[in-house]
Amino acid sequence: MAILPFEKRIEELKEQIEVAKLKNDQPAVETLQKELKKEIEKTFSSLTPYQKLQLARHPDRPHSLDIINLIMEEKYELHGDRHFADDKAIVAFIGRIGGKEAVVIGEERGRDTKDKIKRNFGMPHPEGYRKALRIAKMAEKFKLPVLFLIDTAGAFPGIGAEERGQSEAIARNLFELSRLKVPTIAVVIGEGGSGGALALGVVDRFAMLKYSVFSVISPEGCAAILWGDNKKVESATKALKISAEELKKLGLIDDIIDEPKEGAHRDYQTTAQNIKNYFLQKLDELSALPLEQLLQQRFEKYLNYGEFKGK
Amino acid sequence: MGFTDFLKRFKKPQPKKQEPSSWIKCPACGAISFYKEVQKEFNTCPKCNYHFRIDAEERIKMLIDEGSFKEYDKELEPKDPLNFVDKKSYKKRIEEGYKKTGRKSAVISGEGRINGIPIQIVVFDFKFMGGSLGSVEGEKIVRAINRAIKKEQGLLIVSASGGARMQESTFSLLQMAKTASALASLAEHRLPYISLLTDPTYGGVSASFAFLGDIIIGEPGAMIGFAGPRVIKQTIGAELPEGFQRSEFLLKHGLIDMVVNRKELKKTISDLFAYLLKLPRNTPAHREGNSTDDSSPKG
Numbered sequence: 263m264a265i266l267p268f269e270k271r272i273e274e275l276k277e278q279i280e281v282a283k284l285k286n287d288q289p290a291v292e293t294l295q296k297e298l299k300k301e302i303e304k305t306f307s308s309l310t311p312y313q314k315l316q317l318a319r320h321p322d323r324p325h326s327l328d329i330i331n332l333i334m335e336e337k338y339e340l341h342g343d344r345h346f347a348d349d350k351a352i353v354a355f356i357g358r359i360g361g362k363e364a365v366v367i368g369e370e371r372g373r374d375t376k377d378k379i380k381r382n383f384g385m386p387h388p389e390g391y392r393k394a395l396r397i398a399k400m401a402e403k404f405k406l407p408v409l410f411l412i413d414t415a416g417a418f419p420g421i422g423a424e425e426r427g428q429s430e431a432i433a434r435n436l437f438e439l440s441r442l443k444v445p446t447i448a449v450v451i452g453e454g455g456s457g458g459a460l461a462l463g464v465v466d467r468f469a470m471l472k473y474s475v476f477s478v479i480s481p482e483g484c485a486a487i488l489w490g491d492n493k494k495v496e497s498a499t500k501a502l503k504i505s506a507e508e509l510k511k512l513g514l515i516d517d518i519i520d521e522p523k524e525g526a527h528r529d530y531q532t533t534a535q536n537i538k539n540y541f542l543q544k545l546d547e548l549s550a551l552p553l554e555q556l557l558q559q560r561f562e563k564y565l566n567y568g569e570f571k572g573k
Numbered sequence: 574m575g576f577t578d579f580l581k582r583f584k585k586p587q588p589k590k591q592e593p594s595s596w597i598k599c600p601a602c603g604a605i606s607f608y609k610e611v612q613k614e615f616n617t618c619p620k621c622n623y624h625f626r627i628d629a630e631e632r633i634k635m636l637i638d639e640g641s642f643k644e645y646d647k648e649l650e651p652k653d654p655l656n657f658v659d660k661k662s663y664k665k666r667i668e669e670g671y672k673k674t675g676r677k678s679a680v681i682s683g684e685g686r687i688n689g690i691p692i693q694i695v696v697f698d699f700k701f702m703g704g705s706l707g708s709v710e711g712e713k714i715v716r717a718i719n720r721a722i723k724k725e726q727g728l729l730i731v732s733a734s735g736g737a738r739m740q741e742s743t744f745s746l747l748q749m750a751k752t753a754s755a756l757a758s759l760a761e762h763r764l765p766y767i768s769l770l771t772d773p774t775y776g777g778v779s780a781s782f783a784f785l786g787d788i789i790i791g792e793p794g795a796m797i798g799f800a801g802p803r804v805i806k807q808t809i810g811a812e813l814p815e816g817f818q819r820s821e822f823l824l825k826h827g828l829i830d831m832v833v834n835r836k837e838l839k840k841t842i843s844d845l846f847a848y849l850l851k852l853p854r855n856t857p858a859h860r861e862g863n864s865t866d867d868s869s870p871k872g
Binding site for chain 2: 417418419420421423424425426427428429430432433434436437438440441456457460461463464476477478479483484487488489490497498501502503504509512514560561564565567568569570571572573
């Protein structure tokens with residue numbers, strides 16, 4: 263498991279505990295465990311925005327497929343946009359979550375090198391967004407709720423992507439999802455990169471895992487453009503206010519889903535369970551609303567975003 | 574999806590309105606032309622048809638019948654909800670944009686007639702913070718859509734933008750969803766939306782309302798895309814094909830309906846609105862309309 267710079271002290275303590283255990287030094291184990299608990303508490307209760315970004319991008323963080331495998335007790339994968347290709351940066355499943363028939367559509371970064379390349383590191387092409395929309399429209403037809411799992415650095419910037427209409431594909435999803443006639447829930451599980459994330463995120467309930475980020479531009483891109491200095495990533499991260507906590511305070515997301523104390527990558531099971539509970543709870547609430555009211559609420563939510571002076 | 578990405582690239586010499594007697598060099602073919610002649614040709618190069626960038630006022634003058642334009646929501650101003658400071662503060666950048674354009678927003682929105690047909694129009698101005706999309710711009714678009722619905726009129730949006738405004742971060746990003754939601758409402762009322770893409774149209778503007786037009790028109794040679802050419806080049810580590818992301822390239826790839834010369838734009842757009850709204854040809858009926866009686870020219 264990759265260790266982040268701010269986790270070093272925690273890891274040292276864990277190693278010392280192992281050593282003490284081997285030596286059968288019970289008093290030392292107890293003292294160290296107390297210290298470890300304190301250290302974890304201290305570190306994770308005062309994370310900087312940049313440290314949260316590091317957690318959001320942690321190489322061992324659970325991906326969409328990890329979550330899907332843990333929350334869907336029955337499932338079949340669906341493929342393709344029916345026009346051009348099957349973009350593997352987007353995965354889609356139909357099946358059951360907690361006994362409820364549902365569709366799950368997620369952005370998948372891939373795990374090992376081969377898988378990452380196959381999935382283009384989770385950066386979808388237009389056909390990926392069209393695949394997501396095709397399957398969301400099928401869900402609408404059969405009145406199945408949709409859960410979107412967002413995890414991408416952004417929509418892919420490439421020649422083919424432009425030739426096939428990356429802009430149109432994203433725009434079309436925003437337009438269509440704003441009116442999809444079923445309850446929709448999105449969860450940012452890692453990185454929510456700009457339009458490429460929003461294309462799966464126009465929904466009734468938009469939540470973020472505690473240590474995920476959602477941003478109009480990558481802090482690296484922002485630093486390069488506005489500061490003219492790639493090294494100002496920490497400043498850009500702070501200025502952009504991209505963490506779940508900051509965005510909730512600004513009223514730009516609906517909910518935060520809790521993570522295990524030391525981050526989602528330490529405990530997939532608990533993370534997945536939290537997402538599942540959130541989905542089932544929100545689905546219950548949203549299913550109780552008449553369709554017209556559901557759509558009106560979604561419409562009003564999006565029309566209210568924005569801060570300006572004047573009437 | 575950054576926008577200032579393009580600022581450097583697009584900092585071409587602009588014709589100066591203050592010196593109408595000066596000569597102007599075409600950045601495309603290098604021909605030196607008399608400024609008045611360029612202006613007469615709707616700010617295009619008389620030699621090679623290069624389309625110079627024009628600001629929002631000029632665009633409205635060019636498209637909307639004289640004396641029929643009425644601006645709305647002029648009083649909306651950015652709020653700087655994040656107290657954003659990079660090398661400069663957002664507040665300072667707003668002030669600079671204000672000095673350049675006399676506005677605190679990258680769009681002018683309002684109502685006017687195009688060859689007699691009353692429409693709602695929103696025009697982006699690249700000179701104000703790269704035409705970026707922030708809360709004010711999003712709100713102005715939504716209000717224009719709401720007026721179009723209320724008055725049963727068509728909507729024209731003229732885009733010229735680097736994308737979402739970074740200084741408003743996620744507030745800007747969500748304007749993409751906000752404008753797309755409002756356009757879904759316009760579509761439900763079966764009212765036409767024509768999107769005119771001008772140089773440059775990128776990022777969050779391109780990936781929301783700009784590509785949702787019932788009919789999408791590009792100006793000749795305009796650069797249009799999701800990601801900027803520099804970012805794409807960096808990502809793929811290869812040269813980009815000739816003419817990549819120009820209007821003509823998009824037309825060839827089936828992404829826009831037509832490329833129209835600036836001097837033909839007004840007639841083309843008004844004809845299209847007439848067909849979509851089934852207005853009788855050349856009758857005074859649609860010339861009279863039922864609104865936009867305020868004829869004092871503004872903007």
